Each structure stands twice: as C-alpha cells, then as structure tokens.
Amino acid sequence: xxxxxxxxxxxxxxxxxxxxxxxxxxxxxxxxxxxxxxxxxxxxxxxxxxxxxxxxxxxxxxxxxxxxxxxxxxxxxxxxxxxxxxxxxxxxxxxxxxxxxxxxxxxxxxxxxxxxxxxxxxxxxxxxxxxxxxxxxxxxxxxxxxxxxxxxxxxxxxxxxxxxxxxxxxxxxxxxxxxxxxxxxxxxxxxxxxxxxxxxxxxxxxxxxxxxxxxxxxxxxxxxxxxxxxxxxxxxx
Amino acid sequence: xxxxxxxxxxxxxxxxxxxxxxxxxxxxxxxxxxxxxxxxxxxxxxxxxxxxxxxxxxxxxxxxxxxxxxxxxxxxxxxxxxxxxxxxxxxxxxxxxxxxxxxxxxxxxxxxxxxxxxxx
Numbered sequence: 001x002x003x004x005x006x007x008x009x010x011x012x013x014x015x016x017x018x019x020x021x022x023x024x025x026x027x028x029x030x031x032x033x034x035x036x037x038x039x040x041x042x043x044x045x046x047x048x049x050x051x052x053x054x055x056x057x058x059x060x061x062x063x064x065x066x067x068x069x070x071x072x073x074x075x076x077x078x079x080x081x082x083x084x085x086x087x088x089x090x091x092x093x094x095x096x097x098x099x100x101x102x103x104x105x106x107x108x109x110x111x112x113x114x115x116x117x118x119x120x121x122x123x124x125x126x127x128x129x130x131x132x133x134x135x136x137x138x139x140x141x142x143x144x145x146x147x148x149x150x151x152x153x154x155x156x157x158x159x160x161x162x163x164x165x166x167x168x169x170x171x172x173x174x175x176x177x178x179x180x181x182x183x184x185x186x187x188x189x190x191x192x193x194x195x196x197x198x199x200x201x202x203x204x205x206x207x208x209x210x211x212x213x214x215x216x217x218x219x220x221x222x223x224x225x226x227x228x229x230x231x232x233x234x235x236x237x
Numbered sequence: 238x239x240x241x242x243x244x245x246x247x248x249x250x251x252x253x254x255x256x257x258x259x260x261x262x263x264x265x266x267x268x269x270x271x272x273x274x275x276x277x278x279x280x281x282x283x284x285x286x287x288x289x290x291x292x293x294x295x296x297x298x299x300x301x302x303x304x305x306x307x308x309x310x311x312x313x314x315x316x317x318x319x320x321x322x323x324x325x326x327x328x329x330x331x332x333x334x335x336x337x338x339x340x341x342x343x344x345x346x347x348x349x350x351x352x353x354x355x356x357x
Contacts, residue, residue, distance in 0.1 A: 018305075026301050045300045049307035056311060063312050070305035076295060077302045079247040081268035082254070083292035085275035101346035109339025117331035124323040130316065134327055138335055141306050146266035156309055157316065161328060163307040168332040176333055182340045190343050195335030202300035216296065218339070223269055231264040 012061055018069020025051050038206055040171045045163070045199055077142040080198075081223060087216040095217070102190070106221040109194035113138040113165075114230065133158040135234070137165045139226040140197040140219060150231045162197065169196025170203035185211040193218025243291025246284060250275045 011017055029044035029051070036042040056066055067074070088095065095102065114135050121131040132153030136144040141162040148158030169192055177188050189211030192200035201219045205212030253274055255267030263270070278284055310317070317324065 022304055022308075023301075026304055045303055045307060048304045049310065052304065052308045053311045056308065063309060066308065067305060070308070073302055074305040077306075078251050078268045078271075079244065079291075080295045080299055080302055081266075082247045082250045082271035082275050083288070083295050085250075085272045085279060086288055086292035087296065088272075089276060089279045098347065101343060104346060105339050105343035108342045109335050112338035113331050113335025116334040117327050120327040120330055121323075124327065126320055126323055126327070130320065130324065134324075134331075137328065137331070141303055143266050143269060150264055157313055159306040160310050160313060161324075163303045164310075164325075164328050165332050166303065168329050169336060172329075172333070173336055176336055177340060180337055180340065182344055184344065184347075187340050187343050187347065191336045191340035194339035195332050198299045199303055205297075220272065223272065227265045227269045 008059075012059065013065060015069035015072070017061075018066040019072055020069070021052060021055065021066070022048070022070045022073055025055075040174055040203070043167060043170050043199075043203070045202075046167050046171070049163070077140070081140060081142060084216060084220040084223065087213060088220045091213060091217060102217070102221065105190060106194055106218060106225055109191065109218075110138060110222050110225055113195050114226070128152070129154055130157065132234075133161055136226055136230055137161040138195050138197060139222055143223050143227055147226060147230050151234045163199065166196040166199025169200040173200065173203070186214045189214035190218045194222055197222060239287045239290035240294070241291075243284075243287035243289070244295075246278070246288060247271075247275070247291055247295075250278065 026044060026048045029047045032047070033039075033042045033044045052066070055061075056063065114137070117134040117137055118131055121134045126134070129152065132151040133148045133155075135151055135153070136147035136158055139147065139162065141159045144158045144162040145155040149155045173188070173192050173196070177191065182188055182191070185208040189201075189204040189208065192204045192211070193215030197219050201212065201215035204215035250271035251268050252271075254265075254269065254271030257263070257270050257274075258265055258267050275288070279288065
C-alpha cells in the first residue's frame, strides 16, 4: 500500500509527529503509573523514554525529526525553571527561619553528588568530556546543559545524564531512605530535589505535599548553587 | 487570562535573564537569572495571581518536560556501548551519595518538631 507509506513518511517528517508521540506516550504511561498505584519502577518518564526510543528505532526516524516536534515541550523547561520562583516565594518565611540548615544540606548534598560522580567517573577511566558532563547531573536538565558547556562537556549528554539521575532517584529513593530511616516527608522530599532535580521532585509531589514542597525548594536551591559554584570550582582545576 | 499573563511574565523574566547573562557575561544560565528576577518581582502583589496560575500547571507536569531530552539517549548509543556500565555506575552511586548526604545533613540540623507537617 504505497499511499499509507507515503502518508507515514509525510506525517513522520512534520513537527506534529514528535509532539503527538511525546504527549500520547506520556499520557498513556501516566495512566498506567496511576493504575499501578504509583509504584516507583512504573515511572512515566522512564517508560515514555523507552517506548519513544524504541518507536524511533523501529521506524528509522532520526532524533532531529522527532525533536522538531518535541522541542515545543522541551522549550517549556526554561519557563519552568523561572516558575520555580513561585514555590520558593510561597515558602519564604520557612526559608528564612531554616535558611542555614537548608543551605548547608543543599550544599553538602549537591557537592557530594557532583563530587562523587566526577570521582567515580575519573576512577573508572571515563573520558574528560564525559566526566565534565557528569558534574552537573543533579541539576535540572536545561541548566545542566548550560553548565556542562562551560565545563567543556557535551550539553546533550549532560541533559541525558540529568534525566537518568532524576530517574535513579525517583525509582530508588524510597528503598534507600527507608533503609536509612529517614522518615520526615520534608527531609525525604528535600533529598530527592537535591539529588534528582525535577524528575525526583515530581515523584515527591505525588507522594506527599510536604515532600513535594521541599523537593521544589531543593531543586531551586540546587539550580542556583550549581550554576553559581560549579564553573567557579572547575576554574580551580 | 491570568495563566496567559503569568506565562508572558515567565517568558519576559527568562528573556531578561538571557539578555543580562549575555550582556554582563555572567556564567549563569538565563533561566536561573530569570528565576532570581521573578523572585524580586513577586514582591509586587499584582503579579502573584498570574504567576501562580502559570506556574502551577507548568510545575505540576514537570516530569513530561524531561521526556524529549531523555529520548536523546538514542543519539549517544555509541558512547553508551563503549562506557555504558561505567557511566551507569557513576550515575547510580553518586545519586545515592547525594540523596543520603542531603537527607542526613538536613535531618541532623532540623529540630525534631520539623517532622510534623509545616505551617504554610
């Protein structure tokens, strides 16, 4: 049926394809996640990425063609980072009274995540460009890309690392924090936002409102701290 | 209408942030400067309702926004074939270290009563 093939070739090359596929797959993955009672392993970002990657491979669609449509969703990451000012501002009173503790925990957690990623990468003999792309991995993707570029990393790879880091946190944090006997939702949320940015924060938000609020707060702090400090620290080496 | 106004404000803050980062040659990404600018702008009560209307849906579906970048993994299959296990090891272990350090430091610094739900 040449007509069907022609139609597919036409549709797959328009931005409509990437946009529709992303939203369609994500909506389906989210519905499944809800039905599975939000089990960590059913994370909708993970399964959306897997299904879309398989779909692109199976149909021989280049990533650029897919991205010409998906970029409309990707673009919203910028305004979303700006919008983080809102949850931060809403909790300004708490922020002020607990500023010291929160700042110290954000600094310690961020430094530990970034430092151990670079250290492990170096010890395992990864190339310098890959290590530089690992350094900002606990910061939300668009900011991680900007920082990686300044550090001599590969922005697109840094963004993938950031998303994978988010997924690792969202999927394993429950088990890890249960084992460490960290029970307060606020502390658990803050840790998730610090070590696995937006993907972790999205998970925290689904579990408990306090956890979600502190995750958004940690995410905002991590963005500010990493954007300010990582390039300065990299200059020392 | 509020959501539209709020979204326009978000884009204006981001644009101002991008412009400021280029002009002053600061090593900060534009959206981060936009975040700081918006924080200052929120002192002004008139912008609060529009910003809330725009920020809520955007942050509520934050995880969707990471999907296009995540699919970009297919562009790095070469690197992954070569270093995949080592990269995953670095990613997983460092995420656990970050999670534990952040949680334990904050837990030790916050008073016990912080375990109770916080006043908004």
